[in-house]
Amino acid sequence: MTQTVVLGVIGSDAHVVGITILEQAFSAAGFDVINLGVQTSQEEFAEAAVAHDAEAVLVSSLYGHAEQDCRGFHDVLESAGVDALTYIGGNLAVGQDDWERTRETFRELGFDRVFDSETDPEDAIAALRQDLQITPTEAERLTISS
Amino acid sequence: MTQTVVLGVIGSDAHVVGITILEQAFSAAGFDVINLGVQTSQEEFAEAAVAHDAEAVLVSSLYGHAEQDCRGFHDVLESAGVDALTYIGGNLAVGQDDWERTRETFRELGFDRVFDSETDPEDAIAALRQDLQITPTEAERLTISS
Amino acid sequence: MIRDERIPSDELRRIDEAVRDDWPTGDDVDFEEAVAYHESLPAHKRFADVLESADAPLLQPRAGVPRLEDQIELLAYLHEAGEADLLPTTIDSYTRDNAYEKAREGLETARETGEDALNGFPAVNHGVSGCRELIEAVDAPVEVRHGTPDARLLAAITFAGGFQSFEGGPISYNIPYTNRHGLAETIENWQFVDRLAGAYTERGVRINREPFGPLTGTLVPPSIAIAVMLIEGLLAATQGVRSLTLGYGQVGNVVQDVAALRALRELGEEYLPDEVVVTTVFHEWMGGFPPDEARANGVIGLGGMTAAIARPDKVITKSPQEFQGVPTREANAAGLRTTRQVIDMAIEQAIDIDGVEEERELIERETRCLMDAVFDRGDGDVVRGTLEAFDAGALDVPFSPSDSAEGAVLPARDDDGRVRILEWGDLAMDDEIKEIHGARLSQRADAEGRDQSFRMVADDVDAISEGKLIGRPRDRGDA
Amino acid sequence: MIRDERIPSDELRRIDEAVRDDWPTGDDVDFEEAVAYHESLPAHKRFADVLESADAPLLQPRAGVPRLEDQIELLAYLHEAGEADLLPTTIDSYTRDNAYEKAREGLETARETGEDALNGFPAVNHGVSGCRELIEAVDAPVEVRHGTPDARLLAAITFAGGFQSFEGGPISYNIPYTNRHGLAETIENWQFVDRLAGAYTERGVRINREPFGPLTGTLVPPSIAIAVMLIEGLLAATQGVRSLTLGYGQVGNVVQDVAALRALRELGEEYLPDEVVVTTVFHEWMGGFPPDEARANGVIGLGGMTAAIARPDKVITKSPQEFQGVPTREANAAGLRTTRQVIDMAIEQAIDIDGVEEERELIERETRCLMDAVFDRGDGDVVRGTLEAFDAGALDVPFSPSDSAEGAVLPARDDDGRVRILEWGDLAMDDEIKEIHGARLSQRADAEGRDQSFRMVADDVDAISEGKLIGRPRDRGDA
Numbered sequence A, B: 001m002t003q004t005v006v007l008g009v010i011g012s013d014a015h016v017v018g019i020t021i022l023e024q025a026f027s028a029a030g031f032d033v034i035n036l037g038v039q040t041s042q043e044e045f046a047e048a049a050v051a052h053d054a055e056a057v058l059v060s061s062l063y064g065h066a067e068q069d070c071r072g073f074h075d076v077l078e079s080a081g082v083d084a085l086t087y088i089g090g091n092l093a094v095g096q097d098d099w100e101r102t103r104e105t106f107r108e109l110g111f112d113r114v115f116d117s118e119t120d121p122e123d124a125i126a127a128l129r130q131d132l133q134i135t136p137t138e139a140e141r142l143t144i145s146s
Numbered sequence C, D: 001m002i003r004d005e006r007i008p009s010d011e012l013r014r015i016d017e018a019v020r021d022d023w024p025t026g027d028d029v030d031f032e033e034a035v036a037y038h039e040s041l042p043a044h045k046r047f048a049d050v051l052e053s054a055d056a057p058l059l060q061p062r063a064g065v066p067r068l069e070d071q072i073e074l075l076a077y078l079h080e081a082g083e084a085d086l087l088p089t090t091i092d093s094y095t096r097d098n099a100y101e102k103a104r105e106g107l108e109t110a111r112e113t114g115e116d117a118l119n120g121f122p123a124v125n126h127g128v129s130g131c132r133e134l135i136e137a138v139d140a141p142v143e144v145r146h147g148t149p150d151a152r153l154l155a156a157i158t159f160a161g162g163f164q165s166f167e168g169g170p171i172s173y174n175i176p177y178t179n180r181h182g183l184a185e186t187i188e189n190w191q192f193v194d195r196l197a198g199a200y201t202e203r204g205v206r207i208n209r210e211p212f213g214p215l216t217g218t219l220v221p222p223s224i225a226i227a228v229m230l231i232e233g234l235l236a237a238t239q240g241v242r243s244l245t246l247g248y249g250q251v252g253n254v255v256q257d258v259a260a261l262r263a264l265r266e267l268g269e270e271y272l273p274d275e276v277v278v279t280t281v282f283h284e285w286m287g288g289f290p291p292d293e294a295r296a297n298g299v300i301g302l303g304g305m306t307a308a309i310a311r312p313d314k315v316i317t318k319s320p321q322e323f324q325g326v327p328t329r330e331a332n333a334a335g336l337r338t339t340r341q342v343i344d345m346a347i348e349q350a351i352d353i354d355g356v357e358e359e360r361e362l363i364e365r366e367t368r369c370l371m372d373a374v375f376d377r378g379d380g381d382v383v384r385g386t387l388e389a390f391d392a393g394a395l396d397v398p399f400s401p402s403d404s405a406e407g408a409v410l411p412a413r414d415d416d417g418r419v420r421i422l423e424w425g426d427l428a429m430d431d432e433i434k435e436i437h438g439a440r441l442s443q444r445a446d447a448e449g450r451d452q453s454f455r456m457v458a459d460d461v462d463a464i465s466e467g468k469l470i471g472r473p474r475d476r477g478d479a
């Protein structure tokens, strides 16, 4: 059974290269990826998560307005009845900010995991597998023995 | 009347390019330059200063051992009866030291002026003229009107 | 249906008034008074003149902070400590979205808290007088740099505010920057911007216009970038622009970059009307940077070297902190000085590299294919041709976030590191050229012992940030 | 009279014992045991093998601090954070002067106060066991780098201590480094060093020897540097050295630097016996650096670019703090990574520059003139020829602090930035070549509207540190 993830760039941000890579990587890893593209609103994320019964919502932000763009996001998700993991990643602060502070900010906004822009897609995939309790080794073993 | 300066690189230091430039610059500015070359000992400086009745002793050091090399230098000059201005310049500390601290160290060792390696030869010449109370404008005026 | 025709004066006036009604600061614009203001500026602040008369590449950074005093200080610093020849004012994202109210709030927060709550300078909210304060306070020409699909009000205010150069264009500030605006709409918006620049030009105030050459900054094949520059140049010329700086973003292969800059200049001279003064701008690598300042300095060094060989009129520099976020002013100035040192050490040398002419010819042939497709489809009208070519994917931009471009073209590097096209989509290109690209890419695939695939593209996207030019398969080592 | 002949075994033993008597730590050297020790080292610590089998330029920094633990930490850091392929151990100035007692005191002070009271690693005082601790603790091959005219004890101890590469030579570690040693004396000293390296080589432990190519680091004409490399290579080969890395310091003109490195390699292959494996090392700019890290990164970038085109076997990197003093380890590692990034981005590209072959031919012709002068004067004996050539000024090094060289040669850049010779002194050079240089320099003088003079030389000496390659008269601006 494939798991569905919703992916998009939030706010007015149009940096598309990162999610293009992520879409490919998550698809290659066996996920069903709903890619909403750039400049996606909080509501569009919520609607897509509901419509596709997503296990996870992956938010990308590069342009430095992530904090403003994500305020209230988890309320919107909740009101829409979304009960999915939420990850955010990319370049999350304006300027040369301290990463620990940035991570804390987004944890407090409600995200389950916060990734910096050095993140290798494989790390995010590993994290999601862990959070969704998919053991890749088992999955692989199954594939091999099937 | 031309004024004599003794110039040399102290200690085991063999960086010759700087004093080559300085020799030319001080000569062009009208000084009589006694260039002792590299790897000059404290005693050699003192002897030359006495022999040529120098107004100033210009010590260069680039390789980072200036402090060790200059310890006791002013005693040696004094015992030899040298009563000249003493300048030191170049790269005076090992590593990325604080310049103000370095300057203080060499002032305490007895140098009248301490120059960093960004020094333009013209600045050193101007300083020497000032210390020897040669007003370049007057000198120039004399040259022009003579 | 919108066409490539000059906006009549009365229409210009009508739009101008409507646009200026969008936000209170629009009221302060008075064209006649603004012309007089520009005339009062000293020669060394006249952007077009300074750029066009320079005899070596001028350097310009990117920089924008919300508060006026901070922006003044920042630019003065970049001018002095960074030795920048030309200065920028980068506009914040809300203003680019025409969300002037949000920009106002951000500016207020910035003023109250001292924090940079916006990622740029909200020029519309600073208004004509704020802009002029900036122009007067700094001692070099200043350009507005942004990424705004609908930049009409921004242009009206910044032109009146004393800025004499304005980046962007209907394609280059749409396709890479947004998914919210149709191409017809942005062309119409930019016809106004160009017409306004043309109106100043007619009055002797030559506003310099600079289409944004790097597009998505990510492995853009040179001919695609150049075609977009020529189209935007033609559209601007129609509206009366007479000083045009065509742009190009470094791909990292020296031969290809030098060839592309030559092709850009030559085709610019050829395609644009004689009365337009064409200059070129080279952007240091616009794709993903290494997450390490030392390595970033290497990327910048290669950019400077390329600029020294190609001799564009202007270079937009990057900072060693590009990866991380908006750079500190020190890092920004450092990027300028690193670039300056490399250029100044290399520019007096005769460095003629084999193969540049051949590559230039290839790029020119490709560009002509694309331009022909535009002219043919538009029956001679560039606007119609552009709309139809993008609609059909005959013109396309890789990694486009916009639905206005098919986004079907996929680039990859060949074995020498030159950017070629792996997936053509519906791009209007001769078969012979497609074969050349195909051969080069299969040569690389053979060398790497793998198929041509999206994996290769993804590897190339990451390569420079991971320390290499070409994204070779990892397990096969460096060679 | 000393000649170019292999030191007989018994003589080798005699000198070895005498030298080791100079300082207590000499006692711990046992040749047989040392050979066994080298054999026990893993393959990736065998300097010659690692260098000779590499397929891309290996990077090596300079670095030396007094205390053993600090040196281990420093090298480990440069290996990991700097990604250095080969590691150095730079020796302090007292040890270079054979002032082992002063070095001992400095080391003691360093140990007591924690301050770096010496400007390098006093390997003689650390002794065989200290050296081995270092070799074992770090995970790459390590070279001894110094500047020691009489390096016999240093060689005996460091070879026994597990180092497999040793920089220097009788000319290159005399002329630029000291005024206290005659050339005949240093040749004799280095015959011993080479003979000792040869003794290890005979036993299968190929000690890599690296003559110091940059000489005074200041506008050294390539042919002079190459001639010195060939002479030192020949002398080393006579004593049994079989792994030789010939060096060259960047002058900053890309064509000349690439040509010089090619000439160095080709002439090295030609002049040295077949049984010697010749490799080359390129030193990033060895003259005065800009007093600004950002600009210094530009200088380093140009060095990396040159290396990518010329592809030497090894590159010695500079740090952005070169101007200031001994760099922090972070800056040292940064210089490595900046270089790495430029090389890795450029090396897969085909960059063939016009005029390299022509310049290489010129450099080779010049070098042959100098070598002929040496062979002629020595009647076939390189030692005699070298002594007489230096004595007569037929071989000379600009900016030499040593009385062993006439120091009459004065270099200056031509209008393209290539280093030419302005004052020949008694240098043994064909008139035709002198005319070529003369013509190039007068072309520059004309372009600058001034005479060829020492002023021009002084301007060139300062140029790179002031941001340019060529020292143009200041009031005439950049062009």
Ligand code: B12
Pocket (backbone or CB within 6 Å): A012, A013, A014, A015, A016, A017, A018, A019, A021, A022, A058, A059, A060, A061, A062, A063, A064, A065, A087, A088, A089, A090, A091, A092, A093, A094, A095, A115, A116, A117, A118, A119, A120, A121, A124, C062, C090, C093, C119, C146, C147, C176, C177, C178, C214, C215, C216, C217, C218, C286, C287, C288, C289, C290, C321, C322, C323, C324, C325, C326, C327, C399, C400, C401, C461, C462
């Ligand atoms: C290319 C680029 C552009 C292109 C974008 C083209 C396009 N449409 O995609 C152009 C030139 C148009 C552009 C425009 C702008 N840009 Co820009 N851009 C970049 C650049 C150089 C590379 C981004 C990139 O493509 N990287 C390659 C991809 C593969 O990596 P990535 O995006 O980081 O994504 C990876 C990871 O971050 C992670 N990831 C990302 N999202 C997520 C989400 C999750 C859940 C997870 C797990 C992981 C993850 O995985 C991805 C794949 O490996 C970066 C700087 C850099 N990184 O070097 C600046 C940068 C992101 N841009 C910046 C800015 C400010 C802008 C502009 C606002 C400024 C301007 N002057 O025009 C505009 C914004 C326009 C808009 N509306 O969005 C800033 C952001 C500053 C900040 N955050 O503090 C940066 C950092 C540059 C800088 N130093 O100033 N940009």
Ligand code: B12
Pocket (backbone or CB within 6 Å): B012, B013, B014, B015, B016, B017, B018, B019, B021, B022, B058, B059, B060, B061, B062, B063, B064, B065, B087, B088, B089, B090, B091, B092, B093, B094, B095, B115, B116, B117, B118, B119, B120, B121, B124, D062, D090, D093, D119, D146, D147, D176, D177, D178, D214, D215, D216, D217, D218, D286, D287, D288, D289, D290, D321, D322, D323, D324, D325, D326, D327, D399, D400, D401, D461, D462
């Ligand atoms: C060229 C050079 C060499 C050449 C020297 C050739 C020669 N014989 O001259 C070689 C390669 C041989 C060399 C050797 C060494 N060098 Co060296 N060298 C340099 C380098 C790159 C340039 C120096 C130079 O010629 N500058 C150009 C001239 C015109 O400028 P200048 O010397 O600074 O002189 C000007 C000013 O300083 C000032 N000035 C100088 N003296 C005085 C005196 C007075 C009174 C006044 C008013 C002004 C003044 O005016 C001068 C003219 O404008 C510098 C780093 C740099 N600056 O970029 C390192 C540097 C000086 N060297 C250094 C070191 C450590 C060494 C060695 C010990 C190391 C080694 N690994 O071999 C040996 C020492 C050998 C010895 N016994 O002396 C260090 C010194 C570190 C410190 N002080 O903390 C430096 C700073 C490099 C570094 N960052 O590590 N070096």
